[in-house]
Amino acid sequence: MCLFYDPAVTEQCTEDDAEEVKEKANTNFCDYFKPGFDRFDPAPVAAEGRARNTLDALFGDGDSDDDEPGGPDAAGDAEDLFR
Secondary structure, eight states: OBTTBOTTSGGGBOOTTSOOOSOTTSOOOOTTOOBOTTOOOHHHHHHHHHHHHHHHHHHOOTTOSTTOTTOTTHHHHHHHHTO
16 A cells, blocks of 8 residues: 555545556556555445345345346236235
8 A cells, every 4th residue: 555545535545646547457657656554444444344244144145146136036926015
């Protein structure tokens, strides 16, 4: 991570003169890059994982195609609601 990286600020960089990096997953060459070894905070990543697990527990796994609206059992499921 860069010393100037801060996800709480606009464009996630505290260096005023740096250009915005839109594709962060791709290679980029910022003239202001300085390694900041203590900049990565795993807490937000862990919080996101916990939130996703909670949602999956409430609503089922989001990757499943069985819960698609209009699936093969949609009419039967709707009828079961009113029995």
